[in-house]
Amino acid sequence: MGTENLKILYTKEVIHQRVADLADQISRDYPSGSVLLVGVLKGAVVFLADLIRALKIPATIDFVRLSSYGSSTTSSGKVEIIKDLEMPIAGKDVIIVEDIIDTGLTIKFLKEELTKRQPRSLRICTLLNKEFRRKVEITADYVGITMDKDYFVVGYGLDFSERYRYLSDIHYLEP
Ligand code: IMP
Numbered sequence: 001m002g003t004e005n006l007k008i009l010y011t012k013e014v015i016h017q018r019v020a021d022l023a024d025q026i027s028r029d030y031p032s033g034s035v036l037l038v039g040v041l042k043g044a045v046v047f048l049a050d051l052i053r054a055l056k057i058p059a060t061i062d063f064v065r066l067s068s069y070g071s072s073t074t075s076s077g078k079v080e081i082i083k084d085l086e087m088p089i090a091g092k093d094v095i096i097v098e099d100i101i102d103t104g105l106t107i108k109f110l111k112e113e114l115t116k117r118q119p120r121s122l123r124i125c126t127l128l129n130k131e132f133r134r135k136v137e138i139t140a141d142y143v144g145i146t147m148d149k150d151y152f153v154v155g156y157g158l159d160f161s162e163r164y165r166y167l168s169d170i171h172y173l174e175p
């Protein structure tokens with residue numbers, strides 16, 4: 001435990017700039033304001049906290065928790081809602097906020113579930129995107145950083161067996 005070798009991949013300065021860019025883009029796209037950010041627990045918490053403060057429009061927040069990887073680093077493919085939203089989303093402009101999209105299984109499931117609840121609009125914002133790892137077709141509307149290497153990353157909310165979420169820079173685990 002705790003003996004992984006970590007190397008910085010994206011510094012907090014790079015992350016900060018990308019979050020600011022995303023916030024500008026979102027603020028421009030929803031000029032009338034009032035967007036609901038749906039954070040995917042737990043990994044997206046740090047990103048969402050920075051994003052909401054960088055937005056120039058008022059936003060509300062809610063969270064879902066989905067079953068996922070457990071303590072392993074490969075996706076099982078089965079997804080369930082463990083903790084649901086607290087508020088209805090019908091008629092609202094909703095943005096799902098995710099830390100990373102890998103195979104796409106998690107976010108595709110969530111998008112389908114939330115679509116059933118008839119929001120006015122539903123988009124996906126992810127800090128990191130491993131497009132080349134997709135097993136299902138799903139595209140994010142807002143992407144912070146597109147990864148071109150298959151690293152397992154931690155920090156800035158992302159964990160490895162619940163560890164390293166507190167790191168300000170995003171690191172990769174050296175194989
Ligand atoms: P997907 O369903 O394969 O797209 O997996 C998405 C979820 O897996 C993310 O919400 C993360 O919680 C987790 N995940 C995928 N890749 C990484 C990684 O490199 N580091 C940490 N968590 C990851």
Ligand code: MG
Pocket residue numbers: 040041042043044099100
């Ligand atoms: Mg996650």
